[in-house]
Structure formats: structure tokens, C-alpha cells
Amino acid sequence: MIDVVDLSRLQFAMTAMYHFLFVPLTLGMAFLLAIMESVYVMTGKQIYKDMTKFWGKLFGINFALGVATGLTMEFQFGTNWSYYSHYVGDIFGAPLAIEALVAFFLESTFVGLFFFGWDRLSKRQHLCVTWLVAIGSNFSALWILVANGWMQHPVGAEFNFETMRMEMVSFAEVVLNPVAQVKFVHTVASGYTTGAMFVLGISSYYLLKGRDVAFARRSFAIAASFGMAAILSTIVLGDESGYELGDVQKVKLAAIEAEWHTEPAPAAFTAFGIPNQETMETDYAVKIPYVMGIIATRSLDKEVTGxxxxxxxxxxxxxxxxxxxxxxxxxxxxxxxxxxxxxxxxxxxxxxxxxxxxxxxxxxxxxxxxxxxxxxxxSIPTVWPLFWSFRIMVACGFIMLFIFGMAFIQTCRQKIEQKPWLLKAALYGIPLPWIAVEAGWFVAEYGRQRGL
Incomplete structure (x- = not known):
């Protein structure tokens, strides 16, 4: 029988994962809109204004849904997790309060100006508004991920036995928490990838149908260029996130790799296998020598603890x-x-x-x-969900790298419409960033160390 704590965890997990269907698209679309409008202001071409307005409508719908689903999570902190809110509120509440009072109001205010200010503001004024929406959305993500990073690696706080609460001793340590910073850059980069894949896929649909070709071709080109930079950043910063795990979350790292035994350095990477929790072995393991040790420790002589x-x-x-x-x-x-x-x-x-x-x-x-x-x-998490979720995330990432790479090359060669297979791949690849993001967050939260 599932107890109330596990039911509360399940409810919050479902709420958070549903909320995060909208967050990465907001992060990515905001910067794409800023880029498109910047081109419009610099060139004066009406088509780029039309692009900004069209994609802005989709951004607005997504933004509204993201806000609505995010509010339900806030309510759960006060209902299911009221004691947790009391216990860590001194630390956890500070970045969330800053996010709400500064970042959220910044982006929300300028979102309104973005939609209703086209005929009331000058070109440059409206462009500043659009960039402030993009900056505000990323600033909002920063403070939320500072709070989450503290949950992953609690620094800058001490337990006070007299109040039975965690109390902040260094705000700077909380903000500059290495886990929070790595998580922030990896998360926003994945958001940029999501926005680029969304625009790339829909633009591909228009090109396949032969509709609004000039509009779709330009949208495709911007998304391909932006997406190529974004997916490379996501992969590199994801590697940095894995390296950080080796210092502060060894259990999560070992579970992700089904590393049951402490192998001689450098450890091998298990590309495929079936983790067996009972025997604490990985059946049918296919390993790549040295790779795990290099990724996790950046060396050839440090062990990865099993x-x-x-x-x-x-x-x-x-x-x-x-x-x-x-x-x-x-x-x-x-x-x-x-x-x-x-x-x-x-x-x-x-x-x-x-x-x-x-x-x-x-x-x-x-x-x-x-x-x-x-x-x-x-204290040891169930390994197989982490093992496979991580590999699903990585597989989606490299598939997107291929799609963006080919899209960028064909854009440079001006042969987009001559490659229908690529357009179909981009169209059917729209779900990939969401699958990768949800799998990545599952790894981050399900693998969080017990006893922290």
C-alpha cells in the first residue's frame, strides 16, 4: 500500500513534469523571438516582423500554460509539503521569492508590452521589450535552479537544533553553488534546443506543404543556426554536469552508470546492459573502456566509486x-x-x-x-530507471545533433527544399527535446541522494 508521503511525491513529480513541458519552450522561443526581431530592426524587412508576430503567438500560449501549471506547484509546497517549507524555508524560500518578485514580474510585465506594444512603441523600444522578456525568462530559471541546486547539494546553511530548522549562513554560497550553476546553464541550453527544434519542425512542415515558403525558409535558417549552437552547448554542459556529480553526488553517478563495483581507474562506460538490483550486477553489459573514468573524473588515475x-x-x-x-x-x-x-x-x-x-x-x-x-x-536508488532514462536523454541529444547539423549544412548550401528526408526528420523530431528534458529531470530528481 502506498503511503501518503509516496502519494505526495508522486503528485508533485507529475505536476513538475507537466509544468516542465512548457518551461523549456518558453526559454528557447524567447531568444528566437529576440533574434528574429533584431533582424527586422536591422534590415527593415516586413517578413521578419511577421515571423516575430507568428512565433510570438505560439510563445504566448505556451507562456500562459507554463505560469498556470507552475502555480499549482507553489500550492503543493503549502499543502503536502508544509513541514518541508518550514524546515528549509529560510534557504529555499529566498531564491523563490527573488524569482517571483523580480524575474517573474520582469518577464510578465514585458510579455504584455510585447503583445500590445507593436503600434505604441518604436522599433527599438519594442526590440528592447522582447530582449527583456528573454532575459527575464532566463533570470527566472536561474533562481528556481538555485533553489533546486541547493536541494541537490545543500551548501551555505546549517541545522539549528534549537529551532529544528535549516538556516542560511551564506547567501553567496547558496547562489554560487556549483551544482546550481551547472544545472542552470545545462537547463537553459536545453531550453534553447527545444525552442529551435520546435521552430525547425513547424517550418519543415510548411516547406513540405509548399506554404509560405519565404517565411518558412527564413524561420528554418534561424532555427538551424541557433539550434546547432544550442545542442552543442547542451551536450558540453551536460558533460560538465556529469563531472560535478563525481564530486557531490557519487550515488547518483554510480546508479546512472550501473557502476556496482569500484573498478580500477579509468572505469569503463556501460553502453548497454540490464541492471539487476538483487545481485548488484549488470547482465549482458556492453562496456567501452576508459570512457566513464574520463567523463566522471577528467583523469586516467581516479576511481569511480561503485x-x-x-x-x-x-x-x-x-x-x-x-x-x-x-x-x-x-x-x-x-x-x-x-x-x-x-x-x-x-x-x-x-x-x-x-x-x-x-x-x-x-x-x-x-x-x-x-x-x-x-x-x-x-540509500541506494533503484538503478534501472536511472540507467535507461539517462541513455534515452543522451540518445535524443545525439539524434538532435545530427538533425541540427544537417539542417545547418543544408541551410548554408541553400538546398533545404531539396532534402525532403531532412524536413521530415525535423518534423517528426519535434518531440525529441521534450523526451530528453523529461528524462533528464527524472534522472536529476529520482537519483537525488537519500539522507541529505
């Missing part, structure tokens, strides 16, 4: 967490001696691992060895 060894490390951290829980109970009972406070400060980073035992016993301090081992098993 899940078996990480599980044993977690056993130690669970025991430390039990001791931290015992000390916390003493401190909460009023025994605030210097020795207890100092001892708690040494082990409080493992308190979350100790709380994994709550699933099996209310008396964490006296947990049995069997319960400790079961909690250690829980």
Missing part, C-alpha cells in the same frame, strides 16, 4: 546518524552542555542517514543491525 562500496560507507553514516539523533534528543531535552553541542556538530551532517531508520523503527537510537542494513539498502 554502489557496493558506497552502500558500506552509508552503513557508517547511518551509525553516525544514530549517534547524532541521540545527541539531538539530549539537546532538545535541555542537556546543552558544551560536550554535547560539540559532539553533535561533528556528526550532524549524517543525521539524515540516521533518519532513514524511521521507516523501520521509531526508536532510531536502538535500531537493530538488520534495520541498519535495510536502511543502507534504501
Amino acid at each position: 554502489l557496493r562500496d558506497l552502500r558500506e560507507e552509508h552503513v557508517v553514516r547511518i551509525r553516525n546518524g544514530m549517534y547524532a539523533y541521540e545527541l539531538l534528543e539530549k539537546l532538545r531535552a535541555g542537556d546543552k552542555s558544551e560536550e554535547n553541542i560539540a559532539a553533535f556538530d561533528e556528526v550532524k551532517q549524517d543525521l539524515g542517514y540516521g533518519l532513514l531508520l524511521k521507516r523501520y523503527t521509531d526508536n532510531v537510537v536502538d535500531a537493530t543491525e538488520q534495520q541498519i542494513q535495510m536502511a543502507a539498502d534504501d
Whole structure:
């Protein structure tokens, strides 16, 4: 039977994944509109204004849906996750408040001016409005991803046993969190790719039907050029994101690669296989030597720790967490001696691992060895969903690289309409960025380390 916590997680996951169907298109389309209108202002050609207006209508529909679906997530923080909001609100709430009060109002205000200001503003004024919409949408993404990055790698905060809350000690550390920064650039690049693929695919449809050819040809050319830069950035920054995992989220990295054992450096990359959670082995594994070690460590002599060894490390951290829980109970009972406070400060980073035992016993301090081992098993995520989601994301990325690469080449050669196979590939490839984005976010959230 699914308990209320798992149901709440499922509800929030479904809400977030539905919301993120609209976010990447907003990020990408905003900059494409700014580029199209910039060309219009520089050349004075009416067709580029028409392009900006046409794609702007689709952007507006998508933007409205993104706002509506995003609000439901905010409500869930106050309903299903009210204790979480209280526990981390001092840190988590700050970037979300900045996003709402600064970034969201910036983009929302100028979205209105974008649609209703064509006949009321000069060309350059309206162009500034469009660029501010693009900047505002990306600024909004920055603060949301700062909040998410803290959930992945909590820095700049300390647990206060007197208030039973996490409290911020360094706003700069929260903002400059390396996980947040890498996640931001990778996410916005994937948004640019999504917008470019959307424009490329619809433009291909018009070219295949022979409708509004001049309009479609120019839209195709802009999308191909922008998309080529975007997909290359997404792949490179995704690699950087993987490298960051090797430092701060070793369990997630090992699960993504089904790395059960700590292999001699440099570790091989498992291109294909069937992860077996029970035996902690990967059946029918097809490995590429050295690649994993190079990607994860940028070296030939550093090891990638396997899940078996990480599980044993977690056993130690669970025991430390039990001791931290015992000390916390003493401190909460009023025994605030210097020795207890100092001892708690040494082990409080493992308190979350100790709380994994709550699933099996209310008396964490006296947990049995069997319960400790079961909690250690829980600290390792189910591997196969992460393993395959990551590979789906990567496969979609390289298919899009091929499509954008060919589209860019044919655009430069001015032979777009002579390649119907490419136009069909671009049209049928429209879902690819959404599949990649949803799979990527599944990896990011499902693989988040337990006990943090």
C-alpha cells in the first residue's frame, strides 16, 4: 500500500513534469523571438516582423500554460509539503521569492508590452521589450535552479537544533553553488534546443506543404543556426554536469552508470546492459573502456566509486546518524552542555542517514543491525530507471545533433527544399527535446541522494 508521503511525491513529480513541458519552450522561443526581431530592426524587412508576430503567438500560449501549471506547484509546497517549507524555508524560500518578485514580474510585465506594444512603441523600444522578456525568462530559471541546486547539494546553511530548522549562513554560497550553476546553464541550453527544434519542425512542415515558403525558409535558417549552437552547448554542459556529480553526488553517478563495483581507474562506460538490483550486477553489459573514468573524473588515475562500496560507507553514516539523533534528543531535552553541542556538530551532517531508520523503527537510537542494513539498502536508488532514462536523454541529444547539423549544412548550401528526408526528420523530431528534458529531470530528481 502506498503511503501518503509516496502519494505526495508522486503528485508533485507529475505536476513538475507537466509544468516542465512548457518551461523549456518558453526559454528557447524567447531568444528566437529576440533574434528574429533584431533582424527586422536591422534590415527593415516586413517578413521578419511577421515571423516575430507568428512565433510570438505560439510563445504566448505556451507562456500562459507554463505560469498556470507552475502555480499549482507553489500550492503543493503549502499543502503536502508544509513541514518541508518550514524546515528549509529560510534557504529555499529566498531564491523563490527573488524569482517571483523580480524575474517573474520582469518577464510578465514585458510579455504584455510585447503583445500590445507593436503600434505604441518604436522599433527599438519594442526590440528592447522582447530582449527583456528573454532575459527575464532566463533570470527566472536561474533562481528556481538555485533553489533546486541547493536541494541537490545543500551548501551555505546549517541545522539549528534549537529551532529544528535549516538556516542560511551564506547567501553567496547558496547562489554560487556549483551544482546550481551547472544545472542552470545545462537547463537553459536545453531550453534553447527545444525552442529551435520546435521552430525547425513547424517550418519543415510548411516547406513540405509548399506554404509560405519565404517565411518558412527564413524561420528554418534561424532555427538551424541557433539550434546547432544550442545542442552543442547542451551536450558540453551536460558533460560538465556529469563531472560535478563525481564530486557531490557519487550515488547518483554510480546508479546512472550501473557502476556496482569500484573498478580500477579509468572505469569503463556501460553502453548497454540490464541492471539487476538483487545481485548488484549488470547482465549482458556492453562496456567501452576508459570512457566513464574520463567523463566522471577528467583523469586516467581516479576511481569511480561503485554502489557496493558506497552502500558500506552509508552503513557508517547511518551509525553516525544514530549517534547524532541521540545527541539531538539530549539537546532538545535541555542537556546543552558544551560536550554535547560539540559532539553533535561533528556528526550532524549524517543525521539524515540516521533518519532513514524511521521507516523501520521509531526508536532510531536502538535500531537493530538488520534495520541498519535495510536502511543502507534504501540509500541506494533503484538503478534501472536511472540507467535507461539517462541513455534515452543522451540518445535524443545525439539524434538532435545530427538533425541540427544537417539542417545547418543544408541551410548554408541553400538546398533545404531539396532534402525532403531532412524536413521530415525535423518534423517528426519535434518531440525529441521534450523526451530528453523529461528524462533528464527524472534522472536529476529520482537519483537525488537519500539522507541529505
